[in-house]
Amino acid sequence: xxxxxxxxxxxxxxxxxxxxxxxxxxxxxxxxxxxxxxxxxxxxxxxxxxxxxxxxxxxxxxxxxxxxxxxxxxxxxxxxxxxxxxxxxxxxxxxxxxxxxxxxxxxxxxxxxxxxxxxxxxxxxxxxxxxxxxxxxxxxxxxxxxxxxxxxxxxxxxxxxxxxxxxxxxxxxxxxxxxxxxxxxxxxxxxxxxxxxxxxxxxxxxxxxxxxxxxxxxxxxxxxxxxxxxxxxxxxxxxxxxxxxxxxxxxxxxxxxxxxxxxxxxxxxxxxxxxxxxxxxxxxxxxxxxxxxxxxxxxxxxxxxxxxxxxxxxxx
Numbered sequence: 643x644x645x646x647x648x649x650x651x652x653x654x655x656x657x658x659x660x661x662x663x664x665x666x667x668x669x670x671x672x673x674x675x676x677x678x679x680x681x682x683x684x685x686x687x688x689x690x691x692x693x694x695x696x697x698x699x700x701x702x703x704x705x706x707x708x709x710x711x712x713x714x715x716x717x718x719x720x721x722x723x724x725x726x727x728x729x730x731x732x733x734x735x736x737x738x739x740x741x742x743x744x745x746x747x748x749x750x751x752x753x754x755x756x757x758x759x760x761x762x763x764x765x766x767x768x769x770x771x772x773x774x775x776x777x778x779x780x781x782x783x784x785x786x787x788x789x790x791x792x793x794x795x796x797x798x799x800x801x802x803x804x805x806x807x808x809x810x811x812x813x814x815x816x817x818x819x820x821x822x823x824x825x826x827x828x829x830x831x832x833x834x835x836x837x838x839x840x841x842x843x844x845x846x847x848x849x850x851x852x853x854x855x856x857x858x859x860x861x862x863x864x865x866x867x868x869x870x871x872x873x874x875x876x877x878x879x880x881x882x883x884x885x886x887x888x889x890x891x892x893x894x895x896x897x898x899x900x901x902x903x904x905x906x907x908x909x910x911x912x913x914x915x916x917x918x919x920x921x922x923x924x925x926x927x928x929x930x931x932x933x934x935x936x937x938x939x940x941x942x943x944x945x946x947x948x949x950x951x952x953x954x955x956x957x958x
Contacts, residue, residue, distance in 0.1 A: 644656050644690045645657070646694055646697055646698070647872060647873070649865070650813065651812050651815070652671060652672040653669065653670070653810070653813060653867065653873075654669065654670040654671075654672065654694065654698070655667045655670070655872040655873065656668055656670075656691075656694050658683035658690060659683075659686065659687055659690050660684055660686075664827050665870060666687075666716055666717075666869055666871070667681075667867075667870070667871050667872040668682065668687065668690070668694075669681065669817060669867050669872070670695075670698070671788060671791070671793070671810060672698065673791040673812070674789030674790055674791075675700065675789065676704055676788050676789035677695065677704050677705045677706060677788075678705075678706060678707040678708075679691065679705055679707070679708045679709065679731075680709045680711070680808060680817045680867070681710060681711055681718070681817075681819065682717070682718060682719065682720035682721045682723075683717070683719065683720055684716070684719040684720050684767065685719060685722075685766060685768070685769075685770075686720075687720050688724060688727055691727075692727065702728050702729070703730050705724075705728035706730060706732070706789075707731060707732060707733075707793075708721060708725060708728065708732070708733045708734070709733075709734045709793075709808055709817075710733065710735045710736075710739065710743070711807065711808070711818070711819025711820070711869065712736065712739060712802045712820065713735065713736075713742045713743065713802075714802065714820070715750075716869075717819060717820075718735075718739070718742075718743070719765075719769065721733060721735075721743055721772060722746065722770025722771055723767075723770055725770075725772050725773075726770065731776070732776050732777065733777045733778070734777075734778050734784075734795065734806075735777060735778070735780065735804075735806075736779070736780065736804040736805065736806050737780070737781055737804075738803055738804035739804035740777055742804075743771070743772045744772060744774055744777070745771055746769035746771060747769075749769065750762065750766065750769050782795065782796060782797035783795070783796075791810070792811045793808055793810055793811070794808070794809040794811060795807075795808060795809075796808075796809055796816075796857065796858075798819075798857060798858065799845070799847060799850050799854060800846070800847050800848070800852070800853070800854045800855075801819070801820045801821050801840055801841075801845070801846065803845050803847075805820070805821055805854075806819070807819065807822075807858060809861065814861065814863050814864060815864070815865045815866065815867055816858055816861065816863050816867070817866075817867045818858060818867065818868055819869050820840045820869065821851065821855070822837070822855060822866055822884065823839045823840055823868070823884050823887075824837065824838045824840055824868070824940055825837045825838075825868050825870070825871065825880070826870065826936050826937070827871055827872070828928060828932075828933070829926050829928065829933060829936065831925050831926065831927060834876065835874045835876065835880065836880075836920070836924045836926070837874070837883055837884050838887060838917070838920075838937065838940065839891060839944075840940060840947075841888075841943075841944045841948050841951070842943035842944060842946065842947040843943070843946050843950040844950050846947045846950070846951050848888055848889075848892055848951075851888060852888060855881055855885060855888075856881075858877075858881070859877065859878060859881040862877075862878075863877055864877070865877070866880075887916075887920070890916055891913065891916070891948060892948075894909055894948070895912075895948035895952055896952075898952075905949055905952070906945055906946060906949040909948050909949055910941065910942060910945035913941050913944055913945055913948075914934075914941065917937060921933060
């Protein structure tokens with residue numbers, strides 16, 4: 643049975659069951675019997691979503707919206723399957739991501755190139771397209787109604803150019819996908835969260851990421867809802883930490899700019915040294931081996947993204 647995290651203002655979350663526990667959250671916003679699903683994880687996560695609806699006494703027909711913060715497959719891989727399961731829903735996606743939802747073959751090919759065909763199918767199954775007439779390409783400031791509750795899409799690039807943050811005007815909370823980084827509950831210290839930026843390939847843009855983080859902070863929210871992993875408070879402190887760590891990631895990369903074929907490996911080693919220091923700063927109570935297991939794949943992706951960023955042309 644799925645365990646629902648129940649927050650105020652009709653906001654719920656549950657573990658998507660993607661790869662490992664507490665890696666990816668799916669959020670539900672419920673207002674007057676209508677539901678918005680925020681991010682979908684993979685096809686295999688649909689049964690948990692249906693169970694969450696059942697626990698809330700709601701049918702699939704009550705889902706009015708499926709909202710994608712961006713089209714990376716740990717956020718959008720189950721979109722086509724969910725749209726089949728939710729007959730009344732419409733999909734909201736950034737204009738840059740809509741074509742990939744209509745034809746997800748390029749997304750899947752990119753995953754196959756990284757993981758191989760067998761592992762790609764294991765992680766995501768067969769990606770289903772979404773019909774164009776059931777999609778809304780939501781630009782900055784796009785508003786939509788959920789049972790009398792206004793939700794607003796904010797264009798927040800930096801992690802990806804097809805990234806939206808969802809502002810809930812009822813609670814004042816924002817659903818930030820990956821632009822406000824990763825905050826895993828295993829690392830909390832007496833309920834005090836930590837945050838790590840995600841600089842994964844291929845659209846990491848540090849100055850734009852800083853701007854998007856500042857835009858989120860400008861709303862002075864009491865809480866943010868991250869896909870990895872769910873609700874955090876103490877938002878202004880986390881924003882300061884995020885700005886500091888973005889710059890620290892860039893410093894690691896710049897030190898290795900001319901390191902040749904070993905550059906990515908050297909960036910990875912530098913990031914682990916940075917995270918060692920952050921563990922001390924934040925007072926993480928897990929043993930290093932344990933927190934390295936929690937963060938391992940994300941730090942590797944961050945190193946890949948920084949290595950890619952070093953090769954990108956600079957403006958000016």
